[in-house]
Amino acid sequence: MGTRRRVVVVGGDAAGMAAAATAKRRAGDDLEIIAFERGSWTSYSACGIPYWVGGEVPSPDDLVARTPEEHRRRGIDVRMGVEVTHVDADDATVRVRDSDGVESSHGYDELILATGAEPYLPDLPGIDSAGIHTAHTLDDGQRVLDDLLESSPRHAVVVGGGYVGLEMAESFVHQGVETTLVTRSGTPMSSLDPDVGGRVHEALERDGVRVRVSSPARGFASTGGRVSAVETDDAAIPADIVVLGIGVRARSGLATAAGLEVGAGDAIVVDSRQRADPERHIWAAGDCAATHDRMSGRLVHVPLGTHANKQGVVLGRNLTGDDVEFPGVLATAITKACSTEIARTGLGEQGAADAGFDAEAVTIETTTRSGYYPGAEPMSVKLIGDRTTRRVLGAQIIGGTGAAMRIDTVAMALWSESTVDDLMFADLAYAPPFSSVWDPVQVAARALASRLVS
Amino acid sequence: MGTRRRVVVVGGDAAGMAAAATAKRRAGDDLEIIAFERGSWTSYSACGIPYWVGGEVPSPDDLVARTPEEHRRRGIDVRMGVEVTHVDADDATVRVRDSDGVESSHGYDELILATGAEPYLPDLPGIDSAGIHTAHTLDDGQRVLDDLLESSPRHAVVVGGGYVGLEMAESFVHQGVETTLVTRSGTPMSSLDPDVGGRVHEALERDGVRVRVSSPARGFASTGGRVSAVETDDAAIPADIVVLGIGVRARSGLATAAGLEVGAGDAIVVDSRQRADPERHIWAAGDCAATHDRMSGRLVHVPLGTHANKQGVVLGRNLTGDDVEFPGVLATAITKACSTEIARTGLGEQGAADAGFDAEAVTIETTTRSGYYPGAEPMSVKLIGDRTTRRVLGAQIIGGTGAAMRIDTVAMALWSESTVDDLMFADLAYAPPFSSVWDPVQVAARALASRLVS
Known part of the structure; x- marks a missing residue:
C-alpha cells in the first residue's frame, strides 16, 4: 500500500496479458502495469489462424x-507498436522504440518477459521469394489470405508435418487448392510413434x-x-x-542479452513459480x-496457448504475493486433419524407453460410439505403460468425430500417476451415443x- | 487339472456372460460352464433399446x-428359455424349469448369480391396461415398437424422469408422437442437483x-x-x-431364498472380489x-451395463485363481435428450454435504469449442469440491454436442482423489475445434x- 510498484510486460499476447490481468485483478491500484506489444494485436488465438485462412x-x-x-x-497501460529493444537488468530499466522510431526508457520493479516464439526459417536458396509464408501471427494469416485471393494459386505446398503443417494443409484443401505436404520425417506428426504417424499419412491422402x-x-x-x-532431393x-x-523457437534474445539462462532450444529457464531471475525481479511465461515434462522429468519447450495462459495466471498470482506452482506438462496435443481427429499425451513407445521406463504398448481398434449407434466411426487407441510399475505412460x-477428446481421460490418469488397472476400472461414462x-x-x-x- | 469344476451361471446377459467368457478363456477345459437364461437373448445392450424404439x-x-x-x-453351454427356480446352496444344486415346463436339477462347484434387475411396477389402478409398457428387455422394446406400429398413438406419456424416461421420450419424439414426461420429483433427472435438473427441464421443452x-x-x-x-393429482x-x-430393483429372490445378504434396496451384497458367499462358492455381479460408492463410502445399487461388464470380468478372473478387486463406482452417468447432452459424476451439492464434506460448488457457462469455431454450442459445468481438502467431489x-464426454476428465480426477488445483492445471488437450x-x-x-x- 502506498508504494505503488511498476510492472513492465514485454509482449501482449496470451502469457503476458494473462499475467497482467491476473496481477491487476488481485492488486488493483497497488500495481502500475505497462505492457509493450510490438505488433498490432493483443491476446489472440494463434491456434485459430488455420481456421481463419481455411474460411x-x-x-x-x-x-x-x-x-x-x-x-x-x-x-493495464497497453502500448501498441512499441518494441522493447534492450533490458538493463542491473538498472531495472527497459529501452523501447515506438512505431515512429522514437526511443525511451522505462524503469520497473518487476519485469515480465512474454516475448513468445518465432517460426523457424531455414537458410535455403530462394526462401525470400514472394508467395512463401509463415502462419504464426495474425499478420501472417492476413498475408496468406491476401495472397490466396490475389494469386489464385493452383498448387499449394506446406513444408512441415507438425500441427501447423497439417492444419494449414487442411485450410488449403478447404479453399479448394491442390495441396502437397512435404516433411523431413518418415511420417507426418513426428510427435507420434511412426505406426500412428503412418495412419495420419493415410488419412491425409484420403x-x-x-x-511426401x-x-x-x-x-x-x-x-x-x-x-x-519446392525442391526436394527427389523432385x-x-x-x-x-x-x-x-x-518455432523461443524468442529469447532480450533474455540472453540480460544474462538469463536459456535451455531446451533457446527457451528461458524459469523455476516452478515462473521466476527467471528472482534477485533481479525478472519473470517469464x-x-x-521452458518448462518441465512430468513424464520424462526433462526440461522442454512446448509453445502452446494452453500452457501460456496457465503460466501467465501462475506468474500473475506469484507476482502479487501468492505461492502457486506451474506443475509442468505432459505434451498433450490434439488436432484435426480434415475428417480425422488426432491426439497424443505423455510418452510415445520410443520416448518411454528413452526415459528409462520398461515400456509396453498396445493398439486397439474400436468405434467412437457403440458400434450399432448411427454415426459410429472407427478409432484406434495406442496405450503405453510400464511393465514394472504398471503406470500409464x-x-x-x-x-x-469424438475420438480425440478421450485423450483427456488418459492425460488426467497420467497427471495423477495412475496405473493401467486404475484406468481400466475407472467409472467412466457410458451410453450408446x-x-x-x-x-x-x-x-x-x-x-x-x-x-x-508377468 | 483333471478335476473339472462345474460353474453354473444364472442369467445370460452382460455380467453373467462376461464372467463366463473370462473364466472360460483363462481356464479352458478345466471348467465346465453352464449358463441358464430364461429369456431368448444373451449379452445384449439394454441401454440401446430407446434408440431402437426411436428408429x-x-x-x-x-x-x-x-x-x-x-x-x-x-x-459355454448356454441353455436358453430355462429359468432357475431354486438354489439349494447347502447341497450346491440349482433347480431349473425349461420352456416346456420340464424341471431338472444341476449340481455346481461355483454358482454365479447374474439375475439382473427388473423394472419397478407401482401398484396403481389401471396399470394392467393395454398400451402400458416398460423398456427393460429386448422383448419389451419389441412390444413398444409393435404397439407404435399397430395403434399409431397420437399422445405418448413417459412416467419417470430418469435416464430411461428421458431416452424413451426422445424415442417417441423421433417417431413423431406428441410426448409428455411426468415425474414425481421437482425436476427431471433427480440424480442431478435441482438447478441442473431445471436446465434439463428447459431443454426437454425446447x-x-x-x-410435468x-x-x-x-x-x-x-x-x-x-x-x-395417465392420472396425476392435477390432471x-x-x-x-x-x-x-x-x-428398477435388483432381482434377488433366489439369493434371499438361499440366505444371502441383500442391501441398498434388494441388491445382493458382495465383497470387492464379487463373492456373495465365499464358503458356499456363490458369486454375484x-x-x-450392490457395490460401493467411492465418494460417499456407501453401499449402493447402480444397475448399469458398464459396471456389469467390469464386475463380470473381475468375477471371472477371481473364479479362476486371480485376485482382482472391483473398486467401486462414482455414479458417473451420461445421456442425451434430443439435442442436449447431460452427464454427472461423483457427488452433487447436497449429496456432498450429506456425506460429511464441506462442500462448495460453482457453475460456469462456456462453449463446447473455441467460441469462434463453427459449431461451438453453449455448455455449462457445475463443479463441487471440498473447502477443507480442496478435493474434487x-x-x-x-x-x-461434445459437452458431456468431458465428464470423464472429472471422473478420472475423482478416481485418483485429485484436488481442484490438479484439475485446473492438468495438461488437457487444446485446439479450437x-x-x-x-x-x-x-x-x-x-x-x-x-x-x-480462505
Missing part, C-alpha cells in the same frame, strides 16, 4: 480474446492432401521473383503458394519459456493390463 | 453383442417434450381395456401409449448386485479454486 472463421477479430482497449479499461515424407525442402524455385516450386514440387510450418488416439460399454481407452487399458501380467 | 438402430440384433451360438462356440414435474402418476384411465390417460394426461421408467455437465484454451472443466476448476481460498 471457417470469418475474421481475425474473432480470434482476439481481448483487445488493447479492453485491457486498458481493466487498468482427404486429398498429397504427402522423408523429403526435406532443399530450396525454392521461382519465376519472376515468385515461388514456383521439384510445383507450388504457387508455400507455407512453412517447420517449428509462455512460448518464450502415454497414449495416442486417431479416429473419427457416446461410447461402447467399455470406453475405448478402457478397451486399451484392459488389453495393456493383460500384457503386463 | 435410430434398425434391429434388435444390432444390440446383441454375442449370441447364444457364439457363446457355445467358445465352449425439443418438444412436455414436462412434481406429478407422481396416481393411476391410468382406460377405454375398452386400453390406456387413455388426466391423454395417453394412447405409456412407458414406465420409474426405476451386475444389476442384481463431483461434476454435472449439460450442453451441446475441440475446446477453448482453458478446457471447460478447467474453467470450472479455476472458478472453484478461487472460491476455496
